Amino acid sequence: MLSGYQGKAVIVTGGLGFIGSNLAIQLVEAGADVTVIDSMVSGCGANWCNLAQVRNDVRVIVSDIGSTDQFARVLKGVDVVFNLAGEISHSRSMEDPERDLALNTLSQLRFLLACREHCPGTRVVYAGTRQVYGQQESLPVDERHPIRPLDFNGVHKHAAAQYHQLLTRRGDLDCIILRLSNVYGPRMAIHLAHQGFLGVYFRMALEGKPILVYGEGEQLRDPVHVEDVLDAFLRCGTAREPRHRIFNIGGSQALSLKEIARTIASSSRGSQALHVPFPEELRSIDIGSYYSDTLRAQRELGWMPGVLFEDGVRDALAYFSEHSKHYLEPATHLSVPEMETLRHVKTLRASSVS
Ligand SMILES: NC(=O)c1ccc[n+]([C@@H]2O[C@H](COP(=O)([O-])OP(=O)(O)OC[C@H]3O[C@@H](n4cnc5c(N)ncnc54)[C@H](O)[C@@H]3O)[C@@H](O)[C@H]2O)c1
Numbered sequence: 001m002l003s004g005y006q007g008k009a010v011i012v013t014g015g016l017g018f019i020g021s022n023l024a025i026q027l028v029e030a031g032a033d034v035t036v037i038d039s040m041v042s043g044c045g046a047n048w049c050n051l052a053q054v055r056n057d058v059r060v061i062v063s064d065i066g067s068t069d070q071f072a073r074v075l076k077g078v079d080v081v082f083n084l085a086g087e088i089s090h091s092r093s094m095e096d097p098e099r100d101l102a103l104n105t106l107s108q109l110r111f112l113l114a115c116r117e118h119c120p121g122t123r124v125v126y127a128g129t130r131q132v133y134g135q136q137e138s139l140p141v142d143e144r145h146p147i148r149p150l151d152f153n154g155v156h157k158h159a160a161a162q163y164h165q166l167l168t169r170r171g172d173l174d175c176i177i178l179r180l181s182n183v184y185g186p187r188m189a190i191h192l193a194h195q196g197f198l199g200v201y202f203r204m205a206l207e208g209k210p211i212l213v214y215g216e217g218e219q220l221r222d223p224v225h226v227e228d229v230l231d232a233f234l235r236c237g238t239a240r241e242p243r244h245r246i247f248n249i250g251g252s253q254a255l256s257l258k259e260i261a262r263t264i265a266s267s268s269r270g271s272q273a274l275h276v277p278f279p280e281e282l283r284s285i286d287i288g289s290y291y292s293d294t295l296r297a298q299r300e301l302g303w304m305p306g307v308l309f310e311d312g313v314r315d316a317l318a319y320f321s322e323h324s325k326h327y328l329e330p331a332t333h334l335s336v337p338e339m340e341t342l343r344h345v346k347t348l349r350a351s352s353v354s
Pocket residue numbers: 013014015016017018019020037038039040041042044045046047063064065066083084085086087088102103104107108127128129130157179180181182183184189
């Protein structure tokens with residue numbers, strides 16, 4: 001669904017990361033004028049190669065979204081903001097809560113206040129998370145489920161979502177929040193072990209190593225392919241006066257971790273699922289089973305997840321196999337000419353807005 005973006009000025013925060021870069025590419029293809037703001041946080045999924053195919057068509061500003069004086073001019077006249085900047089690691093938020101607070105909450109607050117000042121009333125689509133629900137009371141989980149996060153990441157992401165809601169209630173901005181389930185697909189930061197089990201499973205499969213499933217692996221998840229997630233973001237960017245402002249976005253299949261591991265392993269060469277004891281340090285932040293009730297998004301946005309897990313896995317593995325040097329060890333495997341080209345784009349684009 002790409003209509004409605006031709007000639008539109010859009011900002012994608014976190015646009016060097018996994019979901020943000022896929023979104024930036026689709027927006028370029030839809031004819032939008034795309035500015036990415038991303039601070040390339042160490043330990044997050046920023047990767048210059050993610051934007052390689054549109055490198056001449058996006059403006060990249062390397063800045064924390066809270067450092068608003070770096071990009072205030074770009075906010076003026078923007079049509080839609082896709083706000084995806086954030087740290088996604090639950091385990092890391094428990095090791096260093098203040099880092100997570102700074103990235104996911106304080107920076108978001110500063111960014112939104114700058115949006116209110118420079119582009120009042122603008123549509124902002126925020127990448128929230130299903131992690132805010134914590135352990136589910138019943139399945140599937142809909143948007144009215146109590147908010148009881150089990151980790152600091154969930155608390156901070158919820159606070160940021162609340163800032164979006166508050167500014168919308170006050171009439172300052174026009175925000176929509178997507179509560180994303182486990183997203184997978186091309187450009188995932190599969191080298192980062194703390195970003196979640198799906199990336200780790202893909203990496204193990206690519207390396208032909210066993211995929212370790214903690215415990216019995218009976219917990220359910222609804223992995224959603226990034227193409228489906230982009231569709232939801234793009235619909236929200238242009239949705240007119242939606243009745244609700246919060247939408248669950250998850251995949252169409254509820255699969256156990258064991259099934260997910262087996263599907264990924266069987267789509268690769270030489271990998272297999274292997275059960276190991278559940279690590280004690282992860283037990284307290286394990287949400288148990290989860291899958292989304294996405295009826296609200298279906299009814300109000302006309303959105304439906306369309307990619308079957310088996311197909312999505314094949315697509316992701318094909319991408320990572322072709323570009324493995326940029327994803328297995330991304331920081332160290334860029335060739336010198338690639339580094340030069342990308343650095344040039346960064347300088348050029350950043351200087352054109354300062
Ligand atoms: N991937 C998932 O399964 C998932 C699930 C639920 C929610 N989300 C949300 O979606 C968004 C994107 O996730 P992703 O998987 O693409 O992660 P990612 O780590 O690949 O990308 C996040 C990007 O945000 C940038 N960033 C982080 N904090 C920033 C800040 N304060 N200022 C500027 N840039 C900053 C990072 O450098 C990185 O490039 C995040 O907000 C995340 O919480 C993702």
